[in-house]
Amino acid sequence: MKKSLRDKSIEAQMAIALQLMKRKNHQAIAKTGNKITMEQLVVLEILKTNGDMNMTELSKTVWKQNANITRIVDKLEKQELVERKPVQGDRRANLVSITSKGESLIKEVIPVVMEVYKDATSIITKEEEAITLNVLQKIISHLA
Template identity: 30%
Template sequence: MPSKPAPITMDAVYTAPGYLFRRMQQIAVSIFIEECSAFDLTPVQYAALVAIHTHPGIDATRLSAVIAFDRSTLGNVIERLESKTLIERKPSQGDKRVKLLYLSKAGASVLRDIMPSVERAQVRMLQPLKPTDRKTLLALLTQLVDLNNEASRVPLRAEDALEHLGKAG
C-alpha cells in the first residue's frame, strides 16, 4: 500500500538541511562583510587572495580548483581584484594561453591587515553555541563537506595547486 504524502508545511522547509545551509551561508556572509567593511573585500575575494598568496604564479583554472569556485565565477573575481590593484596578471612564458597570478604589494598588505577582522568574523559565526558544540559542528561539517566533495559541480582539488610550480614564468 502506498504511503500517504506528508502535508506541505513551512516546517518542512525550515527543518530541511538545504534551507538551513542556505540561511547559515547568508548569515556568515553578512557577518564577514560587517567585520571586514573597512577593507571592502568579499569572502570570495579574500579566499582568492589567500590562495594567490600561498601559490604565487598560479593560473586561474588551478586557482578555481584550489578554492572550489568554478572558472567562470573566478574570472570576474580576478577581474575585480585586478582593478583594485590587489593582484597582477602576467602572461606565462611556457604556455601562451595561461596568465599567472601574483599578489601586488597592496594586495599583500591588505591581506596581512584584514586577518584579525576575518578571525573575528569566523568566531562570531559560531559564538552563540557552547564551545563544545562549536567543535562538534565544525568537525561534522568538515566531514560532510569532504565526503560530499564530488557531489558539488566544482569539487575541491587542493593538490592541483602544486602543479603550477613546474611551469612558472
C-alpha cells in the first residue's frame, strides 16, 4: 500500500498523535469520575500556576480565541472550578481565579494524565523524547 501525503506529513502525524492522546486522556479522566476535558484541565493548570488572569491573558496563554476561552471558563464556572472576580476601577473587566475545588480536581487528575503520557512515551528513548520536544518547540516558535 502506498503512503499518502497524510502519512508523510508532520502536521498530519501531530494531529493524529494529539487526537489519540486526547482520547486516552478522556478515558483515563472519566475513570476518576470527573467530567472535564483536556482543554478545561489546561486552563485550570495555567490558573493554578500563574494565578488570576484576565480572559485576554488566558486566551493568549492557551492559544485559544477569546470566544473559546469564554465558553471554557463558563463551563468551569458552572462546575465551581473557577470564579470570575471583578477588577476594581473597570466594571467590564474580570479576573478568572481557580477555586479550591478546582485545585483539588487538579491534584486528582494530573497524575492520571501524566500516567497516560508516561505510557505513550514508554516506547521511545529519553533522547528521542528530547529531540521530538525540541523539534516541536522550533515549529511552535516559528509559527507563533
